[in-house]
Amino acid sequence: MSNNLTLRPDLRNVADWIxxxxxxxxxxxxxxxxxxxxxxxxxxxxxxxxxxVDGVTACVEKHxxxxxxxxxxxxxxxxxxxxDYVVLSLTIQAxxxxxxxxxxxxxxxxxxxxxxxxxxFWENRWQLALGRMPVSETIPYEWYNTPNIHLCTIYDxxxxxxxxxxxxxxxxxxxxxxxxxxxxxxxxxxxxxRFDKA
Amino acid sequence: MTNPSSVGIVSAQKAVFDQPIALSSGVTLPRYELMYETxxxxxxxxxxxxxxxxxxxxxxxxxGRYQESDKNPGWWDNMVGPxxxxxxxxxxxxxxxxxxxxxxxxxxxxxxxxxxxxYGSRFPLVLVRDWVETQARLADMLGIHxxxxxxxxxxxxxxxxxxxxxxxxxxxHALVIASAPRLTAQNIAxxxxxxxxxxxxxxxxxxxxxxxxxVPRRGLRLARMLGHxxxxxxDGMGEKFGRLLRSGEYRYSYDVEFEIESYLRYQGDKxxxxxDANTYLLMTKALDYFDPARHYGGDLATALKEALAKFLVxxxxxxxxxxxxRSREIVKALLDARxxxxxxxxxxxxxxxxxxxxxxxYHNIMRAYLNRVAAEVNA
Numbered sequence: 156m157s158n159n160l161t162l163r164p165d166l167r168n169v170a171d172w173i174x175x176x177x178x179x180x181x182x183x184x185x186x187x188x189x190x191x192x193x194x195x196x197x198x199x200x201x202x203x204x205x206x207x208v209d210g211v212t213a214c215v216e217k218h219x220x221x222x223x224x225x226x227x228x229x230x231x232x233x234x235x236x237x238x239d240y241v242v243l244s245l246t247i248q249a250x251x252x253x254x255x256x257x258x259x260x261x262x263x264x265x266x267x268x269x270x271x272x273x274x275x276f277w278e279n280r281w282q283l284a285l286g287r288m289p290v291s292e293t294i295p296y297e298w299y300n301t302p303n304i305h306l307c308t309i310y311d312x313x314x315x316x317x318x319x320x321x322x323x324x325x326x327x328x329x330x331x332x333x334x335x336x337x338x339x340x341x342x343x344x345x346x347x348x349r350f351d352k353a
Numbered sequence: 354m355t356n357p358s359s360v361g362i363v364s365a366q367k368a369v370f371d372q373p374i375a376l377s378s379g380v381t382l383p384r385y386e387l388m389y390e391t392x393x394x395x396x397x398x399x400x401x402x403x404x405x406x407x408x409x410x411x412x413x414x415x416x417g418r419y420q421e422s423d424k425n426p427g428w429w430d431n432m433v434g435p436x437x438x439x440x441x442x443x444x445x446x447x448x449x450x451x452x453x454x455x456x457x458x459x460x461x462x463x464x465x466x467x468x469x470x471x472y473g474s475r476f477p478l479v480l481v482r483d484w485v486e487t488q489a490r491l492a493d494m495l496g497i498h499x500x501x502x503x504x505x506x507x508x509x510x511x512x513x514x515x516x517x518x519x520x521x522x523x524x525x526h527a528l529v530i531a532s533a534p535r536l537t538a539q540n541i542a543x544x545x546x547x548x549x550x551x552x553x554x555x556x557x558x559x560x561x562x563x564x565x566x567x568v569p570r571r572g573l574r575l576a577r578m579l580g581h582x583x584x585x586x587x588d589g590m591g592e593k594f595g596r597l598l599r600s601g602e603y604r605y606s607y608d609v610e611f612e613i614e615s616y617l618r619y620q621g622d623k624x625x626x627x628x629d630a631n632t633y634l635l636m637t638k639a640l641d642y643f644d645p646a647r648h649y650g651g652d653l654a655t656a657l658k659e660a661l662a663k664f665l666v667x668x669x670x671x672x673x674x675x676x677x678x679r680s681r682e683i684v685k686a687l688l689d690a691r692x693x694x695x696x697x698x699x700x701x702x703x704x705x706x707x708x709x710x711x712x713x714x715y716h717n718i719m720r721a722y723l724n725r726v727a728a729e730v731n732a
Contacts, residue, residue: 202688208714211697215665215721218728222684222696232685 162192164332165345169242169268172325172349173199177239180204180264182226182256183246187214194219201238204230227251230259238264245293247271249302257319266324267350273328275308276344292331293344309340309348316350325349359426360392360434360441363417365457368491374452380477384466387491388413388457389449392433393441395497401732402497403439404488405429405448406505406512409580409636410628412456415448416441431711438719443732444501452487453479453635461631462563472631474560479635481508481515481643488512489520501730502526502723503662506708507675508636511643514683517660518645524662526726528719531672531708533679534653534686535644540674543583544637547576551630560631569630574621576633581620586671586704646686653686663693665722667715669707670700695722 162170166189173179175197181190184203187210193199203214203221214221222232226243227250241264243256248271250256260267272293273279279289288298296303307315313323328335328343335343368387375381390413395402405415407428416433418426433439433446450458453476461476492500503513503524510532517527536544551557554572558565582590590613597612609615649655664687668680677698687694699715701707707715726732 202694208697208699208718211695212714212717212721215695215718215725218725220663220693220695222688222694223698224696232681232688234689237688 162188165270165329165347166192166244168327168329168334168347169244169270170197172268173197173240175199178237180230180233180238180241182230182241182243182260184214184219184221184242185210187217187219187221189242189244190214190219191217226256229255230263233263235262236265240264240266240268242268244268244270245272248306249304251304253305253315254319257315257321261321261350261352265351267321268347269312269350270345270347271312272303272306273309273340273343273346274306275310275340276330277341278344280341291344309343309346312346312348316348317353320353321350322353323348323350358434358436359430360417362421363390363392363414363419363427365390365413367457368494370487370490370494372490374483374486374490376477376483377480378478382452382459382477385452385459385487386457386463387449387452387459387487388454389447389491390414390417390427391448391495392416392446393444395445395495396732398731399497400499400501400730401443401727402445402447402492402495402500404492404500404503404516405433405439405446406484406488406503406509407448407451408505408507408509409640410624410633411450411509412454413448413450413458414456415446429709431709432716432719438716438723439504440723440727443727444723447491447495449488449491451479451484451636453632453639455629455632460629461560461635462629471561471563473563474631476631476635478638478642481511481639482519484512484639485515485519488516489523492523499523499525501732502528502726504528504530505532506530507532507705508640508643511640515643515645517662517664518656521659521661524660525729526665526722527660527662528665528667528722529680529683530667531669531675531680531705532666532683533675534646534682536641537679541641543579543674544641547579548634548637550575550579551634554630557630560634562630568625570625573625573628573630573633574618577624577628578617578621581617583674584705586673586702588671589702589704592702653682654689657686657690657692660690660692664695665718666694666696667708667718668696668698669703669705669715670698671702672705672707674705 179201181203241260282289327347328339329345414427416427416430450456453460465472505513510529513527551572554569556567557569594613645656646653668677684696697718
């Protein structure tokens with residue numbers, strides 16, 4: 156049913172990493188676009204997890220199976236090694252217990268995919284150099300109303316994965332919907348990282 | 354004028370079953386009757402039927418009115434009707450009064466053809482699985498092989514869940530709302546206090562009060578008052594009644610002083626006029642006994658393994674009788690059994706009763722899910 160659906164470029168890049176017929180858990184799935192697309196185009200089976208009831212309703216409208224849960228409380232509803240991929244897009248920077256969610260992702264799934272705003276993006280650095288908190292395309296909030304409490308650079312995120320006994324197996328950096336390959340930690344505002352157990 | 358979003362004026366029908374039914378308790382009823390109502394039209398392929406299972410004190414009158422002048426419509430009129438989440442323009446909706454009920458279906462207050470007097474204490478206990486069996490026979494009678502959806506709240510949700518295990522082929526979707534996979538000790542305790550109120554009422558006469566031309570009104574009233582407290586939330590009750598006094602002053606007596614006392618006594622009195630004491634006992638026992646995992650080593654996921662239905666599970670944040678954690682147990686079992694399931698946890702101050710209330714996020718989810726069901730069955 157979702158063959159004609161167009162995906163946001165970052166989600167499209169996430170989808171490119173996912174094999175046909177795989178099982179996927181999409182954490183913070185929003186309106187379920189990614190799973191609907193994967194189900195229609197790659198025969199992927201999966202569940203979304205979403206905290207917002209309007210998101211849950213939007214998923215149900217797209218025939219996406221969705222579980223309303225607060226990710227901070229962990230993934231206790233899901234058994235070990237249930238999914239091929241566990242996706243967490245543009246959510247991790249707003250979470251309290253980041254180490255726990257990363258460990259949980261590789262408990263319930265084989266491969267993790269996380270997307271996050273890259274704090275190392277040059278515009279952010281430039282605004283900091285001018286003495287103010289960055290406001291940019293992927294961090295569109297003022298310091299006093301931002302839900303983002305754990306911002307990091309691509310470099311920082313890789314170090315955390317290492318610390319947790321995980322390794323990066325793929326990385327795409329983007330800006331305004333386009334891939335950035337030259338000096339990604341400086342020129343990219345959005346990072347997509349795929350990782351497995353080391 | 355009739356409201357265009359109402360199913361309008363409805364009437365109940367009676368289905369008579371002459372084929373005996375062997376109940377889980379070991380008793381066989383040689384014949385029985387079920388009261389039911391239907392709304393909407395069964396399509397040519399008979400794929401658009403929805404069964405609504407009722408809760409503890411429910412019945413077949415789900416939507417619409419019997420006469421224009423009726424003060425209240427059916428118990429789920431805000432959910433069932435043309436253009437409503439359970440849209441009678443698309444679906445053929447069936448509500449029934451369960452076996453053992455007191456609204457026209459064969460139950461303890463019915464006349465036992467063998468003796469010519471009400472069954473009373475001789476009416477057997479009925480389990481949720483027995484209800485599912487009688488509902489399946491009603492479906493056979495109406496020519497419905499498979500339901501597009503079976504929907505129920507609370508005890509009704511338990512029936513929907515049981516259907517998916519007993520008759521996997523006959524349910525496309527199960528909507529299990531404000532329910533639980535089995536009662537906790539606390540739930541059973543509440544039920545037993547309610548039952549003791551009835552059983553110890555001097556007018557109960559061991560269940561055969563009909564012969565004494567009396568009703569254990571005091572017991573029923575207490576049972577309902579207790580039940581009612583557990584169906585509301587502390588916040589909801591506080592918001593509605595707080596510590597409001599009827600006369601504005603303390604009167605230092607045991608008469609009704611606080612508004613909440615007045616409300617509960619009114620609800621209790623109203624209930625004791627319309628509900629049968631033996632049916633209340635029977636329904637609460639059916640709740641207590643319900644445990645589909647019991648014959649699967651206590652593992653609900655194993656019990657649900659054969660289910661073919663897709664599920665929507667809904668709970669309400671302030672429901673402490675069947676708290677969201679209980680719904681999450683059902684969800685976990687369904688996930689463990691690799692079933693299609695969606696789960697919504699609706700913010701509400703209305704406690705367990707929230708499933709009967711009109712609330713936009715709740716109705717939006719139901720509508721979205723049933724749109725999906727309609728698309729599947731071309732309704």
